[in-house]
Amino acid sequence: MSRLPRMPRSTDRRRSYDQYCAAARALDAVGDRWTLLIVRELLAGPRRYTDLHADLPGVSTDMLASRLKDMERDGLATRRRLPPPSPAYVYELTDRGRDLLPVLRALATWGAPALDVPRPTDAVRAHWFALPLLGALETAGEPGTVEVRLDEGVFHVRTGMERGYGDGPAEAPDVRLRMDAATCAAIGRGELAVADAVKAGRIEATGAGPLASALGVPTGV
Known part of the structure; x- marks a missing residue:
């Protein structure tokens, strides 16, 4: 019996509605749970990861890290290091992210x-x-x-x-x-x-x- 070829596992966890529709495309990027609430926090200005986690009660650390990574990938947010002597990093919205106001x-x-x-x-x-x-x-x-x-x-x-x-x-x-x-x-x-x-x-x-x-x-x- 011949075996079906094994499909490569995708490294992109993005889920899409696969609809040629502007609203569907928008939801592809911000429709996941927590994403828009992270945007709400970052609209108030750059935030450290710990500050975001403190002001998003109920989100797990894994979920928050995953959503921030997705937002960076989608061009909604960036991560930058604060100038010395602070060793901290902050997340902030891009222009496209701020357009969500x-x-x-x-x-x-x-x-x-x-x-x-x-x-x-x-x-x-x-x-x-x-x-x-x-x-x-x-x-x-x-x-x-x-x-x-x-x-x-x-x-x-x-x-x-x-x-x-x-x-x-x-x-x-x-x-x-x-x-x-x-x-x-x-x-x-x-x-x-x-x-x-x-x-x-x-x-x-x-x-x-x-x-x-x-x-x-x-x-x-």
Whole structure:
């Protein structure tokens, strides 16, 4: 009996939908579990592997390493060594990776209505509120940087041509907002405007300039 020839084992673990469709091609690259959440983290700026793992609760080290390798292969992220004396490496998005910001924003807008009361098993990080909040702040129509303080931490959002967000405090922000997570989630869902929350006392706001005025920050505060 003749034996069938043994097919060589592929070294590329990529799974494809094998469809000549732009949406299918996009999902080939970012449709795997965890990939878009890694993009969410890297949109906030370069991150070390340990920092990524800390802010992606539930991902295994093997899975994270595999997804980062895939993202490098697909031209979405790069890995570089920090200058001396630091021995650490960081991952950061390429231009193509950063082009996923509108995709994440659309997903956040679509998913925001599901953010009611956090489930007992839910992890929370302050900068996870940045994506839905970005859209709400852009409705003010003025560019600038807004620093947001929650009990869970601090992040900042940039509107205008430099739109995006970052983890941690901002350098010389135009506006500083302090609120609780429930208020931030309500703004992200479109149920509450920033100016109305400031007026109602749900947000402590300081700042000056056109963006501060558009967000209802009291004059002279």
